[in-house]
Amino acid sequence: MHGYPGDVILAVDTSLGTAVALIDADGARRAEAAAVDPLGHAEVIGDLLVEALADAGPGEVTHVVAGMGPGPFTGLRIGIAAARAFALGRDIPVVPVPSHLAAALTALETETQPFAIVTDARRREVAITVFDGLDADGIPHVVAETVLVRAADADAHLEGVRRVDVATLSAVDLARVGARALAAGRVLTGDEPLYMRHPDVTVPGAPKKVGS
Amino acid sequence: MSEPLVLGIETSCDETGIGIVRGRTLLSNTIASSMDEHARYGGVVPEVAARAHLEALQPAIDAALAEAGVRLDDLDAVAVTSGPGLAGALMVGVGAAKGLAVSIDKPLYAVNHLVGHIAADILTADSAPLEYPTIALLVSGGHTSLLHVRDLTTDVELLGETMDDAAGEAFDKVARLLSLPYPGGPEIDRAAADGDPDAIRFPRGLSRASDLAKHRYDFSFSGLKTAVARWVERCEADGVEVPVADVAASFREAVVDVLVTKALAACADLGVPRLLLGGGVIANRRLREVALRRAAEAGVTVRIPPLSLCTDNGAMIAALAAELISSGRRPSTLAFGADSTLPVTEIQIAEAVPA
Numbered sequence: 001m002h003g004y005p006g007d008v009i010l011a012v013d014t015s016l017g018t019a020v021a022l023i024d025a026d027g028a029r030r031a032e033a034a035a036v037d038p039l040g041h042a043e044v045i046g047d048l049l050v051e052a053l054a055d056a057g058p059g060e061v062t063h064v065v066a067g068m069g070p071g072p073f074t075g076l077r078i079g080i081a082a083a084r085a086f087a088l089g090r091d092i093p094v095v096p097v098p099s100h101l102a103a104a105l106t107a108l109e110t111e112t113q114p115f116a117i118v119t120d121a122r123r124r125e126v127a128i129t130v131f132d133g134l135d136a137d138g139i140p141h142v143v144a145e146t147v148l149v150r151a152a153d154a155d156a157h158l159e160g161v162r163r164v165d166v167a168t169l170s171a172v173d174l175a176r177v178g179a180r181a182l183a184a185g186r187v188l189t190g191d192e193p194l195y196m197r198h199p200d201v202t203v204p205g206a207p208k209k210v211g212s
Numbered sequence: 213m214s215e216p217l218v219l220g221i222e223t224s225c226d227e228t229g230i231g232i233v234r235g236r237t238l239l240s241n242t243i244a245s246s247m248d249e250h251a252r253y254g255g256v257v258p259e260v261a262a263r264a265h266l267e268a269l270q271p272a273i274d275a276a277l278a279e280a281g282v283r284l285d286d287l288d289a290v291a292v293t294s295g296p297g298l299a300g301a302l303m304v305g306v307g308a309a310k311g312l313a314v315s316i317d318k319p320l321y322a323v324n325h326l327v328g329h330i331a332a333d334i335l336t337a338d339s340a341p342l343e344y345p346t347i348a349l350l351v352s353g354g355h356t357s358l359l360h361v362r363d364l365t366t367d368v369e370l371l372g373e374t375m376d377d378a379a380g381e382a383f384d385k386v387a388r389l390l391s392l393p394y395p396g397g398p399e400i401d402r403a404a405a406d407g408d409p410d411a412i413r414f415p416r417g418l419s420r421a422s423d424l425a426k427h428r429y430d431f432s433f434s435g436l437k438t439a440v441a442r443w444v445e446r447c448e449a450d451g452v453e454v455p456v457a458d459v460a461a462s463f464r465e466a467v468v469d470v471l472v473t474k475a476l477a478a479c480a481d482l483g484v485p486r487l488l489l490g491g492g493v494i495a496n497r498r499l500r501e502v503a504l505r506r507a508a509e510a511g512v513t514v515r516i517p518p519l520s521l522c523t524d525n526g527a528m529i530a531a532l533a534a535e536l537i538s539s540g541r542r543p544s545t546l547a548f549g550a551d552s553t554l555p556v557t558e559i560q561i562a563e564a565v566p567a
């Protein structure tokens with residue numbers, strides 16, 4: 001990380017609503033713009049970027065943190081596409097971060113015991129990641145990797161771990177997790193979005209009879 | 213700005229297309245296709261296409277810039293397909309286009325994919341400029357549309373379109389019936405090479421007098437597909453080997469016949485002696501041959517852009533935006549989305565109102 005005054009980090013996430021934020025390299029919030037609508041990411045992403053960049057004031061964006069999900073695929077991809085294209089336009093790196101880490105950092109303002117971030121995964125399923133405090137780099141400590149569970153089975157699955165249901169996400173906290181990963185030289189996830197499911201297709205068999 | 217430098221992004225189906233043009237000059241037509249990933253499913257799978265777009269965009273933009281020998285800073289505008297097409301696939305392009313345009317602080321033009329197919333023709337430097345009005349027949353795996361183009365940037369009318377399958381889809385489905393691989397167009401073509409196009413009289417969709425009253429310029433290929441399926445099943449029931457070459461040739465003839473007949477009917481009815489062909493199915497040699505021969509007989513001039521510009525591509529999107537810019541149109545606002553059923557009359561989407 002550059003770290004000289006004026007450097008800022010942009011974060012974009014469309015795993016739930018649409019969230020955009022800029023922070024200073026030290027983690028201080030510069031600007032934030034969001035839409036809670038779980039649809040309509042493509043419509044709002046451009047204006048939210050413009051708004052957040054304008055509010056952030058002077059400074060050079062050095063990195064773009066992309067929320068990689070899990071989340072409904074169609075929406076999730078819009079933010080990742082926008083984050084990557086923005087980074088390409090400025091010739092700066094993209095820092096992929098699992099979106100649940102941002103939600104966990106927000107929750108850690110109040111949570112002291114292990115807790116589970118729970119988000120809607122559609123099709124009557126939820127995505128669950130269990131955390132416990134921060135690790136040495138200041139990144140929420142994952143104690144159970146993200147899994148998809150039938151919504152009706154979520155409580156049984158959690159066996160008493162406190163659940164934190166999340167419907168919106170703080171891009172400021174996403175940026176902070178990204179900044180801490182950069183500072184620690186860590187890669188938190190790969191370039192592939194956290195789809196958690198294969199595309200819904202079946203290899204066709206023999207053609208159906210139409211009869212004569 | 214007489215020769216705007218524009219980068220176009222096209223993600224409406226299974227091709228990730230990045231094109232760069234300077235006015236009417238093509239600088240790069242970079243295409244990454246996910247076709248191979250769809251082959252095992254026998255058709256385009258929207259979710260597979262959308263995933264592939266996300267992976268392909270950044271490398272395709274880099275490759276296009278390198279080929280064109282320009283930098284993002286040099287661009288006058290970014291253009292993107294807003295529709296019609298597969299919603300989830302379109303949204304990847306829209307997200308990327310907005311991220312890029314905001315990043316480099318350049319105007320963004322959201323444009324119509326079908327009109328883009330017409331714009332592909334203006335990138336053909338060695339032919340005379342496109343004359344208006346023209347009839348345009350756009351045939352691909354995603355669309356089969358007949359258009360009346362009075363002006364590329366202001367006046368395009370839909371005369372007719374397919375009521376069910378696109379022509380390219382019909383090729384894919386019939387290829388499967390004949391146990392031929394995907395994509396069906398080239399496979400049917402190959403199989404038909406030694407076949408007799410008149411061996412089997414397959415139905416011409418929406419071509420009866422009773423249909424023509426309401427659907428003079430519309431197409432339907434699902435009945436044809438069913439007719440082929442019945443024919444193949446009857447062979448199997450009778451223990452006769454399916455004459456694949458004759459079935460392929462006769463099927464292809466039925467598709468080509470109805471496409472060309474309706475396109476030339478539109479030319480005659482509207483007194484427009486010009487026909488522009490576009491879309492990936494134009495790669496079908498028989499379609500081009502029959503169109504050229506019958507158009508010549510009817511006194512209609514046919515234009516066919518190079519095949520690399522007929523299939524879905526970003527250059528045609530950039531070219532359309534360059535024409536919009538040259539004609540003084542304002543950029544789009546950033547507040548548009550993907551519209552999978554965008555009507556062809558909406559050539560540019562969300563043009564900003566003057567301040």
Ligand SMILES: [Zn+2]
Binds near residue numbers: 325352354491523524
């Ligand atoms: Zn097309």
